[in-house]
Amino acid sequence: MVNCCGLVTVKNEPVPLKSIVVEVSVQGHVATVSSTLQYENQEQSPLEAIFVFPLPGEAAVCRFSAKIGQTEVVAEVQEKQKAQEQYDDALSSGQQAFLLEESDESPDVFKLSVGSLPPGEKASVSLDYVTELAVQADDGLRLCLPAVLNPRYLPQGSDSGSGGSAQVSSVPAGSVPYSLSLSAHVSSPHPISRVESNCPLDPLNYLNTEKTQATVSLAAGHQFDRDVELLLYYQDTYQPTAIVEAAQASAKPGSLMGDPVVMLSLYPEFPKDVMSSMTSHGEFLFVVDRSGSMECPMHLGSGSQDRIGSARDTLLLLLKSLPMGCYFNIIGFGSSYESFFPKSVEYSQKTMDEALQKVKEMRADLGGTEILQPLKHIYSQPCLPDQPRQLFLFTDGEVGNTKEVLDLVKTNAGSHRCFSFGIGEGASTALISGVAKQARGHAQFITGQDRMQPKVMQSLRFALQPAVVDISVKWNVPKEVSVTPLSPPIRVVFQGQRALLYAQLTGESSGDTEGSVTVKYSLAKQPVENQLSFSLKPTENTGMTVHRLGARTLIQSLEVEEREQDGEKEGVKEKVIELSVQSGVSSAFTAFIAVHKGDGEALHGPLLHRHVPTPMLKLRGCSLTDWDFSSSVLERDMKLSELDEKADQLVCSASKFVVGTKSMSAKNKTEGLLASRVKGFFSKQLGFFSKQGACEVLECDEDCDEEDFDSPAPTSKPVRDPLLQLISLQKASGSWVLEAALAEVLVKTEEEVSKPKPAQVDQEVWATVLALVWLYGFKMEAQEEWQFLAMKAVSWIQAQKVASVSECVQAGNTLLGCQVQKDTLGL
Secondary structure, three states: OOOOOOOOOOOOOOOOEEEEEEEEEEEOOEEEEEEEEEEEOOOOOOEEEEEEEEOOOOOEEEEEEEEEOOEEEEOEEEEHHHHHHHHHHHHHOOOEEEEEEEOOOOOOEEEEEEEEEOOOOEEEEEEEEEEEOEEOOOOOEEEEEOOOOOOOEOOOOOOOOOOHHHHOEEEEOOOOOOEEEEEEEEEOOOOEEEEEEOOOEOOOEEOOOOOOEEEEEEOOOOOOOOOEEEEEEEOOOOOOEEEEEOOOOOOOEOEOOOOOEEEEEEOOOOOHHHHOOOOOOOEEEEEEEOOHHHHOEOOOOOOOOEHHHHHHHHHHHHHHHOOOOOEEEEEEEOOOEEEOOOOOEEOOHHHHHHHHHHHHOOOOOOOOOOOHHHHHHHHHOOOOOOOOEEEEEEEOOOEOOHHHHHHHHHHOOOOEEEEEEEEOOOOOHHHHHHHHHHOOOOEEEEOOOOOHHHHHHHHHHHHHOOOEEEEEEEEEOOOOOEEEEOOOOOOOEOOOOOEEEEEEEEOOOOOOOEEEEEEEEEEOOEEEEEEEEEEOOOOOOOOOHHHHHHHHHHHHHHHHHHHHOOOOOOOHHHHHHHHHHHHOOOOOOEEEEEEEOOOOOOOOOOOEEEEOEEEEOOOOOOOHHHOOOOHHHHHOOOOHHHHHHHHHHHHHHHHHHHHHOOOHHHHHHHHHHHHHHHHHHHHHHHOOOOHHHHHHHOOOOOOOOHHHHOOOOOOOOOOOOHHHHHHHHOOOOOOOOOOHHHHHHOOOOHHHHHOOOOOOOOHHHHHHHHHHHHHHHHOHHHHHHHHHHHHHHHHHHHHOOOOOHHHHHHHHHHHHOOOOOHHHHOO
């Protein structure tokens, strides 16, 4: 079942896109991705198709070609308005035309207008882009092909007709009528340890004994129903590198493409003593998406927790892990936003308890996803002295004004650091990665079976640790050679963050063939210095990847400058267009245009308009965009954005049970109940929608009985995770109290817990030691989630100056059946 957008109908009419072939070339921290899309017009009339192509937020499109029948046309970059006019002129004269332009709303969406294809004609479109690979918390490098493109939510007042997301059609996951194959070639200065993926892979094939080159492919039979994610792991990841790429032979010396470009990679290692230190200062703002879509399950399958429920558990962990002396607040956002406190409050037992009570009551009930206004509110509040402000942003990434959000984040990056978390399939890479990059934080994606808590706690570790500061980069080259930075200067690098710097090398030395770069910085008040040599006359041809990424970096800086000046500063837009045309890298002001003139004869028959579907991971009833509406809906001027919140709440509450139920009769009854709720809502709102139609929305195998509409929803008492139970009992100071709830977690009676307590030992100390022994004895696999609250507990015990800690630990081991050493606890 799909939207009635005219391409795929319930009658299974054919769509033009038939297959996608992707080839990836990875070089260390950067990659070139080449995609070929095969089309065929199987209709009886000429066809114009639009395909919305989702790209990583930091991608730079660098090549676009189209093959119609046996004729291939390679596109060129032109100013956007000029390209659009040429495209329109070609269509009106019966010529085949191809147009690729960046979406006005989000840089990770490109609209691909395939143009007019005669009946029965075949066409293929080839698209190349280069991208920097994002560093993950475990030092892996992430390459993502975003196949799932969720409909972007456009705030009220936005022009929904101009964004790329408005053109997207959707079909159920697994029903996409085209196939995908992907192969990757990986090379690195350092040995490749392993390659992992969320999709099945063929075995990794090493191409040399040093293991610095390898190939890997998706296993046969892949279904394009999720983001395709590759994670690359190298040895010696902390060693800085400087790679020089030779100039393009055909380009003019002195221009960006006509000079060599050097790429400096800096990924500092944080020693163990630095990693173990924690700051007690800071203002922590947890900004949580409470839109209707956050009520959807985290993933398909039995027992899946909803997104807002996972966010609640995560906030519990975060609040328990904060250090005494810091400040915090929690802001929920949707169509509006709400703060737990009027302004940030000091962390104490009282404020923690107040916040935890509000967290328990938090629901996905604030409408659509509008991030811009809460961020403006946060940035308008003055920062506290000596309390660096750090934001933790949680969202499923469904917004339509990404560029405006990123501009705001970048403007305030000097005083606000931001960690971002994309929840669920389809979270926007441009939004999640862009926010973290602009605000010097770290981005995490929670997809598939991922748990949110360990990834969030990894980021909290980064937030609480010292950072690399006082960074200076000095280029040492012969006097005949000049260095022009293409990247903005690096002010700070946090643990787990990687910095890439690009610079243009102009001029040529008659003698020296080598240059060097000296990088100095300070970490935990200790000076560090690295010096790297590089060749001034490189011979290796890497396909201009480094040049194009350097051009993309400079273009992005200039685009932000142009928007900040509201187009008033002369020459900025012109310089962006010049750079874009010269490097072949797309920008907000340019587009790729290719026209096949053919014989110039006008095409006969009406020109049809079709939207090629992008697959949506369908969490039953999670979004109105999964539903098939008749034209009568449109005639009533229905606005999806206004209805999305109510429908999400109606549907998701029952759909989670439907997914997990094993009883077919219960399943049918619940689907009937869900259909009834939807039917009642739309009958009230729009005055239509039959019972049969409601059942069809839910893909019932048979008609629902009338009594099913009145059946109460089945309820069951959720089983609380013992780890979360224990964490919820900890005090803000780090201690535990000897009480019945603690005994329940330890699966003991109160008497069994109290009796072994050594004499002269305070009850609170005994309870805290028992909690630590239980954590280290039974929950080591989740240590990332509780490590900070354990550190708080140890600090609290040490502050009590207990003389018989060893006796306490031994007694705790005996009671719980563990063998945890005192040194292991940090005591």
